[in-house]
Amino acid sequence: xxxxxxxxxxLRLSLSGACKSSDPKNSANSIPRTSxxxxxxxxxxxxxxxxxEMCAPDEAQNSSNNPHPDPLPTENKAPCQLLQFSFQExxxxxxxxxxxxxxxxxxxGYVFKGWIEENGTAPAKPGSGTTVAVKSLKPDGLQGHxxxxxxxxxxxxxHHANLVKLIGxxxxxDQRLLVYEFMTRGSLENHLFRRTIPLPWSNxxxxxxxxxxxxxxxxxxxxxxxxxxFKTSNILxxxxxxxxxxDFGLAKAGPQGDKTHVSTRVVGTYGYAAPEYVMTGHxxxxxxxxxFGVVLLEILTGxxxxxxxxxxxxxxxVTWARPYLADKRKVYQLVDPRLELNYSLKGVQKVSQLACNxxxxxxxxxxxxxxxxxxxxxxxxxxxxxxLSYHSRFSQPGRRRKxxxxxxxxxCSQSRSIRDSPLNSGxxxxx
Numbered sequence: 290x291x292x293x294x295x296x297x298x299x300l301r302l303s304l305s306g307a308c309k310s311s312d313p314k315n316s317a318n319s320i321p322r323t324s325x326x327x328x329x330x331x332x333x334x335x336x337x338x339x340x341x342e343m344c345a346p347d348e349a350q351n352s353s354n355n356p357h358p359d360p361l362p363t364e365n366k367a368p369c370q371l372l373q374f375s376f377q378e379x380x381x382x383x384x385x386x387x388x389x390x391x392x393x394x395x396x397x398g399y400v401f402k403g404w405i406e407e408n409g410t411a412p413a414k415p416g417s418g419t420t421v422a423v424k425s426l427k428p429d430g431l432q433g434h435x436x437x438x439x440x441x442x443x444x445x446x447x448h449h450a451n452l453v454k455l456i457g458x459x460x461x462x463d464q465r466l467l468v469y470e471f472m473t474r475g476s477l478e479n480h481l482f483r484r485t486i487p488l489p490w491s492n493x494x495x496x497x498x499x500x501x502x503x504x505x506x507x508x509x510x511x512x513x514x515x516x517x518x519f520k521t522s523n524i525l526x527x528x529x530x531x532x533x534x535x536d537f538g539l540a541k542a543g544p545q546g547d548k549t550h551v552s553t554r555v556v557g558t559y560g561y562a563a564p565e566y567v568m569t570g571h572x573x574x575x576x577x578x579x580x581f582g583v584v585l586l587e588i589l590t591g592x593x594x595x596x597x598x599x600x601x602x603x604x605x606x607v608t609w610a611r612p613y614l615a616d617k618r619k620v621y622q623l624v625d626p627r628l629e630l631n632y633s634l635k636g637v638q639k640v641s642q643l644a645c646n647x648x649x650x651x652x653x654x655x656x657x658x659x660x661x662x663x664x665x666x667x668x669x670x671x672x673x674x675x676x677l678s679y680h681s682r683f684s685q686p687g688r689r690r691k692x693x694x695x696x697x698x699x700x701c702s703q704s705r706s707i708r709d710s711p712l713n714s715g716x717x718x719x720x
Contacts, residue, residue, distance in 0.1 A: 372457030374410045381412035398425045426465035436538025443537040451503030453535040472525035487627035492530045493588045498665040499532030505658035508574045515541045519580035520561045560594035575652040582647025591625030614645040630675040636668045
């Protein structure tokens with residue numbers, strides 16, 4: 290029998306005994322926030338930090354009139370339509386949480402693939418009913434529990450085509466589980482960094498636009514929400530490469546009225562979090578915009594935001610990319626070489642400029658996510674592929690390319706990619 294919760298009363302009562310906040314202990318890995326002056330030197334110091342989860346403990350000093358800077362989400366007064374599962378139902382739906390059904394793992398715990406009956410909570414046979422993703426929370430960890438509550442609270446009331454759908458939850462004894470719609474193609478992170486076949490340019494633009502629409506929805510509501518953990522692993526893809534934001538454990542209600550920011554714990558992932566947020570604990574929607582700029586760079590370059598395997602000057606993506614973003618003749622050197630010039634010339638220019646704006650050192654100079662959506666929308670229809678420009682310019686007898694004509698400059702590796710591309714069918718160019 291389907292079980293729906295009509296209000297949060299029962300859930301809140303169950304959670305009340307386990308939600309007393311406590312600041313995390315001081316960590317040697319936390320970034321010291323000794324200066325609130327945001328300049329290039331401070332940014333560089335931040336950007337050179339390692340790619341680990343952030344959790345700075347001293348946010349309380351940033352707001353003397355806010356002794357509890359990160360309270361639990363407020364009670365949702367509107368009735369929710371989430372299903373309430375029993376632990377045994379989810380255990381059966383995932384085949385007793387079989388190891389081969391694991392979809393992923395995070396600091397919270399594991400995510401399992403499972404099957405439930407349509408419009409109900411009963412388990413179904415594998416391959417039948419509705420496919421779901423079941424996230425289990427590690428039983429030890431107060432912070433994980435708070436994030437679980439935030440996830441239920443936000444996704445229980447936020448519904449949008451570019452947000453992953455939360456189907457229901459389970460809370461029994463020390464068991465905390467969440468049930469989501471199953472996203473067929475997994476995360477953007479997997480497609481960009483863990484697969485040998487490169488993600489096509491058109492799909493990259495579609496994904497960037499979908500993710501931008503999701504953030505714009507969060508920022509633009511009557512009660513704005515700051516996502517606070519925008520990164521490639523939290524962007525999930527369906528069978529048509531439609532992007533949906535997942536994992537709202539760090540989401541935070543944004544400032545309202547005459548408030549310019551909210552003061553909160555500094556959490557997130559190095560390489561994605563806005564430097565001014567790390568240094569001050571002041572959170573705004575422009576913090577998400579910075580994170581979007583980092584992900585946009587990852588989409589453009591095929592490089593991770595932080596990669597210790599690269600040479601010292603290239604380990605941090607933002608640091609490495611900034612000089613190229615500022616020069617229109619150099620932006621093409623940022624493009625993922627695996628694309629083999631199968632990308633839009635104008636699209637690269639627009640995406641590079643947009644990333645540069647999103648990564649502005651001055652938060653007020655960054656665009657809103659609505660403005661980002663407006664820039665990305667027309668890029669879906671561009672067909673000025675670099676490979677076509679190459680063919681056109683070098684197929685004319687006697688045509689010599691000017692050294693600095695403002696058009697795409699080919700590197701040696703890109704030229705080799707062209708010669709080896711299946712599109713060339715063994716043809717030789719430049720003759």
